[in-house]
Amino acid sequence: EKTNETFEPIAIADAASDEDLIWNISLQARIDAALASGEIYLVFQPKVDVATGALIGVEALVRWNDPARGHIAPDQFIRQCENAGRMSHLTRHVLTHGCLAGQELQRACGPVPVAVNISATLLHERSIVRMVREVLSATGYDPRLLVLEITETYRIADLDRAGAILAELKALGTKISMDDFGVGAASLEALMHLPFSELKIDRLFISRMGSDPKAMGIVTNVLHLGKDLGITVVAEGVEDQKTLQMLRDSQCPVAQGYGIARPSSLEDVIIFQGLASQSAA
Numbered sequence: 001e002k003t004n005e006t007f008e009p010i011a012i013a014d015a016a017s018d019e020d021l022i023w024n025i026s027l028q029a030r031i032d033a034a035l036a037s038g039e040i041y042l043v044f045q046p047k048v049d050v051a052t053g054a055l056i057g058v059e060a061l062v063r064w065n066d067p068a069r070g071h072i073a074p075d076q077f078i079r080q081c082e083n084a085g086r087m088s089h090l091t092r093h094v095l096t097h098g099c100l101a102g103q104e105l106q107r108a109c110g111p112v113p114v115a116v117n118i119s120a121t122l123l124h125e126r127s128i129v130r131m132v133r134e135v136l137s138a139t140g141y142d143p144r145l146l147v148l149e150i151t152e153t154y155r156i157a158d159l160d161r162a163g164a165i166l167a168e169l170k171a172l173g174t175k176i177s178m179d180d181f182g183v184g185a186a187s188l189e190a191l192m193h194l195p196f197s198e199l200k201i202d203r204l205f206i207s208r209m210g211s212d213p214k215a216m217g218i219v220t221n222v223l224h225l226g227k228d229l230g231i232t233v234v235a236e237g238v239e240d241q242k243t244l245q246m247l248r249d250s251q252c253p254v255a256q257g258y259g260i261a262r263p264s265s266l267e268d269v270i271i272f273q274g275l276a277s278q279s280a281a
């Protein structure tokens, strides 16, 4: 069942260190086959309006269900994809299927933006701009409904270059989001230099809001920062109602987390939207 999110990820070896060519070639082949066969697929997690509970977006998250090894967590195989030189291949796949899902969602629920995760390492080359443009034109998806969540911003080596590339992506009509804000280096520097319209506070801070006044202080101030900069703040990793209430009290605009909805099939998101709009009304 593709909607089951309670699996224990299986650890697999990292191909980077030993640079074993044979291993890499077979890894490339496995990744390509898994993409083609649907073993690698997407789930979607709702982003909701904190005040009303209404669905205001979804994030596409990649999953790999390998018949031999079971579920492999993205944190593990994304690094492997990179090592095997398959990151752009995976990203094109995720973008394409994200846009197609976005169109299906639009037919069922109206215009709900779809967010796709883009590894910061892809911002070193302009080919990402061509890829996004090609996927948008191949799928016919409305660029204004596509959000690009930039992950691992600390890995951006050249902020000027990344800024120029993001400006081109933005010019296509897409929105740029900064993922995992607050963890890793260079967060504020990246926020200053790059054209973000959304920032996602890492769940590290959200999960501790209730128990740690420092975490609470950081969240409150990031909310102010977002307001000052005209950037929408999303709270990641909201696991319970108490946290959601604290976010509501702090006037956080958008939230996402297991306590609201788990990553699931598109069908489940559509059902969620129906229920959320009933209770919001």
Ligand code: C2E
Pocket (backbone or CB within 6 Å): 045, 060, 061, 062, 073, 074, 075, 078, 094, 116, 117, 118, 119, 149, 151, 179, 180, 203, 236, 237, 238, 239, 256, 257, 258, 259, 263
């Ligand atoms: P992320 O983009 O920050 O995504 C949020 C992660 O937190 C997801 O893990 C999601 O399932 C999980 N999550 C959501 N709500 C909660 C919660 O309430 N509690 C807890 N404990 N976790 C929650 P996931 O799907 O395992 O993805 C991990 C990371 O892998 C993502 O972090 C993202 O950086 C990366 N990733 C996922 N899909 C893609 C992709 O298609 N491309 C790229 N480049 N990276 C991806």
Ligand code: MG
Pocket (backbone or CB within 6 Å): 059, 117, 149, 151, 179
């Ligand atoms: Mg993300």
Ligand code: MG
Pocket (backbone or CB within 6 Å): 179, 180, 200, 202, 236
């Ligand atoms: Mg995140």
Ligand code: MG
Pocket (backbone or CB within 6 Å): 180
């Ligand atoms: Mg993360």
